Amino acid sequence: MARKMNISQLRAYVDSQLVANQFNGSFEAHELSMQKYLKLLREAAERFKFFELSQVSRSKNKKADAISKLAALTFSHFQKQVWVEELPHKSIDGSLIDAAIEEVQPNWMDPLIHYFCNNILPGDKKEARLVCERSPMYVIENDVLYRKSYLGPLMRCVGPAEAATIVEEVHSGSCALHSGYKTIAAKIMRMGYFWPTLYRDVAQIVKRCKSCQRHAPQNRNQDMI
Template identity: 45%
Template structure:
C-alpha cells in the first residue's frame, strides 16, 4: 500500500484522501492463486493481472497450520478479497487446485466441515462480482503464484520489495471483530454532498445549493462513504479533518513510516497546509 500511494499520487496533487482503485465495469481481470503447506510452514501466493496485462503479486504467510486444500482456499479467498477491495467487477480465477475448482463450481461436494466453511466463504465473496469464472490453472500459468506460495510458506526475508507480503494470524473463516479505523464524521464539508446524493436535499441558501448541484456529479456515494470520481486516475476516498490526521500519522509514523516515498509525500502534504 505504501508503494502504491507513492507511485499513484501525481506531482502537485495532494488531497487529504484515502486512495482506492476505480471500478472496472467491462474489462476482465485475471487472478492466479496457489497455496502450499509444508513441514516448514504454510503460505499462499497470488497474482492479479489487469486488462492491460500489468501484474500485481502478493504473498501470504500463515501463522497457523493448514492442509494443502485449506492453503489453496486461503489463497483463493485472499485473491477474492483483494479483487473486491480494488472494486474489480469482472474476474477470472485460475486456481492451482482442481479439487477447489470443482467444489466451487459444484461438480464435487465438500465433505469436511472446515472445507465447507471455506467453500461458503468463497461463494459469499464471488457473489459480490458482476462476472466471475474459475478454471484449473495450467502448469505454464501458475509458475509465479506457485513460487510465491512456497516462498511465503518458508520465509519471506528475501522477497523482492515489489512483492507485497502479509502474515495471517488466523484463518479467513474465523469470525472477525469489526473495527473501522476511519469512522465517518458527521459535520464536515462532505455532509451537504452526501445529503444531496442520498436524499436530494439541498441547503436553503440558493448560492450554496447551486454549488452543491455543480459539485455533486464529480462524487459518488457508496456504502455510506463518499468518493470523488475520476476517469483516468484512482478514485479518492473523501475524509474529514480527524480522519485525514489519522491517515497522515500512519503515513508518517505508522505502518508506512519507513517508506522513503511516503516520507517525501507527507512532507509535501504538510507544506501545502493539510
C-alpha cells in the first residue's frame, strides 16, 4: 500500500524483538523460514529511500495485536465491522503464476490510456468531453492504468475478460462469498480492482445465483402486509 501511494520514506513498528533485531543485524536468523522472511523484508525495504523497523512493547501494541487475531476469533458483540484480509498462502512459498487472460480489444480503458500516453482524445466530442472529465480520477503507473480512491490505495483497472474472472472467483471460487451485490463489489475494490460496470456485473451474477437469493435479507414488513 505504501508503494502504491508513492511513499518514499517509511517507518514501521513491530512488537517482536526477534524480528526487529534480525532485520537490524543484532540477531542472526538461523531457521530457514526466518531467513526467507528476512530476505523478503530486506527486498521490500530496498524499494524505499528510507526504511526503519522499530520494536514497540506488546503493552503498547494491544489494539493492533487484537485486530491481527480477529480472523481466528469471534466477537459477536462488536457493532462496528473490522475488515480482515486472510492470506491463504505464506509469502515465502513463492508467488502463484496465473494463466494469462486474453483481454477483449478495444475496451473501456483505451481512450484514457491514449489520452494519458499520447494526449489523443476520441473523435466524438461527447466521448472526448467524458474522457477529460474522468481523467483526474485515473493515473498511469508503470504502464498500468489505476483508479484513484478517496481513502484507500490505487485500484488496478481491468478489462471485461479479467473482470469476469475476478467476479467469478470472488463469488463462487476459493473466496466464495454468497452475499449482496454491494458487499461483493466492495470486497473486489478492497482487493484492488476496478472497472466502470462493477456493480452492474456483480448484481447480474447475484440475481442468477440460487444461494445468494436463498440467503438474501427478507423484508418482514412487506411479508406481513
